[in-house]
Amino acid sequence: MTGGTTRRTTLSARDSLFGFMIALPAVLVFLVIAIYPLLSSLGTSLYDQSLLRPERNFVGVGNYATVWGEFVEHVGTTLTFAALATIFPVILGVTLAMLLNSRIRGRNVLRGLLMLPWLLPGVVVSFLWAWIFNDSYGVVDHVLSLLGLPGLSLLGDPVGAMAAVVIAKTWNSFPWIMVVALAVLQTLPGEQLEAATIDGATRFQRFRFVSLPHLLGPVTLVAVLEFIYNFGNFDTVFVMTGGGPGDSTTTLAVSLYQLAFGSYELGQASAMGVLWLVLLAFVTGGYLLLNRRLERS
């Protein structure tokens, strides 16, 4: 938006038309491949429609009644996963940013290397942690047994499986938060920290009263984004646990996939998707409000 005022005065109506015309391809593409599919799932959700049959029957809100119980159950699981897989990367990322924002040898190399977990495709992250936590040959249980300790067998246990997928996602996400926090810390006004030190502030007080207020906005924003992305996460859970054991790690995305491509119930899966969309609208609304408030300040 820089220079908007000077430019606006020289923009003619034909400039505006040109601007609109070059926006059209992207707008049309996005309407067709994203907005229309989103709305048309509303229609599908009202039909008993299966991949196995060509014809479909109108059932009204029947599909919603069918999937409601499942939906509520999976929302709980999804919320747990999304919240934990947001909180831990935030703590880890901010801590690492604070530690790396110091005079320490090899700082840039460390920062580069610590980006690797973020770089790997989700599937690779999931396979890697599934291997690390493998019940029979996993390296964690192996090292524990070398130390004379009992194995964890995380993936076979409902709570353990949730812990495992949260750890994997935390490992995958913390570099993102770390980079954002580090970028903020490196633009901190030196005078404020200096003044605080002269006034006798301890290191913790400097963090609490100088660094933290600056970090709060940007980190909250990425945390909310991370939460929204985690809420729609598919690959971490699907590859590591397949939603199990039982339904203990079945998130909405995994459940929708299984309904549509495991049971071929497209109508029911769409109903699940519409319920999810309603929920998402609230979270997204919160994000947009926050975004606007931060942009203004």
Place this chain on the structure above:
Amino acid sequence: MSGARDIGEGIVNPSLSIPGRLLLFVLVLFGLLPIYWLTATALMKREDVFAPDRPLFPVDPTLDNLVGFFRNDALLDSLLNSIVVSTGTAVVSVLVGGLMAYSLSKFRYRGRNAIMFMFLVGQLIPGALLLISLYLMLSSTGLLYTYTALIVAFTTFTLPLTVFLLKGIMDALPDEILEAAKVDGLSRTATMFRIVFPLVVPGLITAAMFAFMRGWSDLLFALTLAGPDKQTLPAGLTQAFIHEGTADWPSLMAASLITSLPLAVIFILLQRYFVSGLASGAVKG
């Protein structure tokens, strides 16, 4: 300026205390040990990995697992598919998104805010919510199980990404350049293609690379819209390894390593752009 900065720097960047160093060490281990284990397993012999007294280092390293990837026709097909589809996604996203970004950055018209809102919200729609409708749509147009199907599906999440990334870069272009072009009698189209786009080539490449990486990493659409012949590596890996009773972990880790390698190369090439891209929130975690 540098003098004042130096004094400040000492306080901004204090040297770490011993507990701080210890904590950093532990966190770095958490970050890097899994990468080590990925690489180490890929270099281990199968019998070593499953032995009761299995070693923690590749004591007798082998390249068999890595070579095995290139002897597996299904995985090689997936690799080729990944290259074609991710490149296609990157090209489409940057072409269409580049025009959009220029429009949002330098022009004002009715509906501009609505368009921006659509992409801002669109960025947050999870793929699973589009999955069924996309499947039905592609199926009825006969595009299911083609490269086009995947490119279309990937564009749903790469287009908002490239639009916002490139808009940020174009916002930094001074309007005087456009005014000067106008004074020189250049048409709007010529200004765009001969002045604006050449100036943001590094941005276009960065956006293309981000789109490439996101397409390369997707699992959900690759698993459902590509079919067995056109599936990309994430789906290929999943199909090849997830249903095995006793998974061949060294081969899987080798294949994972090969799948990740192009992304590491891109990262090294673009490292300095990554930080600003990540910090601007244009890129997901």
